[in-house]
Amino acid sequence: MEASQRIENALKATIFAAQAADGPPLLQQALGYAVFPGGARVRPRLTLAVATACGGGCPRLADSAAAAIELLHCASLVHDDLPCFDDASSRRGKPSVHAAYGERIAVLAGDALIVMAFDALAAGGSNAPERMPAVLRIIAAGVGAPNGIVAGQAWECEPSVDLSKYQQSKTGALFAAATMAGAAAADGNPLQWRRLGECLGEAFQVADDLCDVLARTEECGKPVGRDVALDRPSAARELGLPGAVARLKGLIEDALNAVPDCPGRDALQTLLLAESKRFLPKDMAQRAA
């Protein structure tokens, strides 16, 4: 089965289980709304690509790890969009969860998605119990304190922060978890896969910073110009547009070089190069020049 289909199937199974039985209707609707239709599913596809490159390992555990990472990403979007943070009214081309369901349901939906992520992992890992705890701890480290994406968001509450450290937590940590979890679910050594995730995460964040400056709202599906409005650290603001584009190119090169020896190294590099071209649409890159 194709990777994208495996991811959607794993996500659907999890959301369906949470929506079954006699739970509170608004929360249950909001959970589906927050996850479908998805964005590019960049992180879970990365998890499966690394697991495949490492030889496949336990596909069910890899699928669950991929789904868990996407659910945690969706949770972070729901909470980041809250009025007390970005106060974003739209996301993925439709009203954000708090705009559609209210602030209270948005807080709870984010919480429930975090819980569901770990539950999905435990369910999928039950036939590979010797590997599951390591995969779980890798993913938890990518999300929580002291250096996961929650910590990254918390840096926005501090009086000052180093841009690279902020981006490493806010974006890089979950990308690193995505590559490392894919390796741990197959037969790879997770530590060898950290740098690839970190490079891709930073590249993705630089591209996102560029989009925030260059794109029109309809191209992004979310409000643009928010980094300046919210006085957030941003590569585009710190390096200038051409500098940020050069940084993006350098990071993608670093990522390709960071792929360790493994059975599917060449195929993975080809895939990553194609994927990374989607980070920043070509016409936007031209606008930056």
Add this chain to the structure above:
Amino acid sequence: MEASQRIENALKATIFAAQAADGPPLLQQALGYAVFPGGARVRPRLTLAVATACGGGCPRLADSAAAAIELLHCASLVHDDLPCFDDASSRRGKPSVHAAYGERIAVLAGDALIVMAFDALAAGGSNAPERMPAVLRIIAAGVGAPNGIVAGQAWECEPSVDLSKYQQSKTGALFAAATMAGAAAADGNPLQWRRLGECLGEAFQVADDLCDVLARTEECGKPVGRDVALDRPSAARELGLPGAVARLKGLIEDALNAVPDCPGRDALQTLLLAESKRFLPKDMAQRAA
């Protein structure tokens, strides 16, 4: 080692790990603030009591399960106190997390505590990997959708709700997870322990409803009179004060009868009876008469 000490040690180890390294200071402080000093630690002590009654099993897994349940409980308090929910300015006799650290850090601290709970479980369960997934799934069911405490809170966002169903999710679900996880960490059959947790959870909630009407703020460490102010379902409002006290007594009796056959049945019943007397202080029960 005494149960209370085991719980505090497990919690301290988890919080310390999240505070180590170079994370964002405000979030890291807020995590410790949300967990220490604790309340009565009713739920984790229940987990350890059931594990002991079942024969002990894997103490490290039981300790981790107990810590995970308390971390999830603390997370729910932090989020329930937010301005969009109870807007509570105090908790456990000090400013609530959002009052002390701001709303953004409170949202993130709750998120991080949820992640830490599952990470602690994976860490403690690494030497009992065949049991850990079951314990994790029990705890996740007690917290998430469709019937855990997050779902319970979400019922407050619905136009109408059945009181018993609301309390079963909002409070009973995590108590049921506490007893079932204790059994699963030892050699018990978790399903046989569900009813005990449900009865104790409902008893605890009825006592809490009574406190909200009867107590003075300094007795509770949190604002009182909130159920009426927020138009929340409450046993005291629905049954009247004497009716609610009678219901509390009946539930405690049901709980004692629900303890299944196990090596430490008598000792557990004695312990539960003593514990349940602390749910509603005697002078408050007299005020209700």
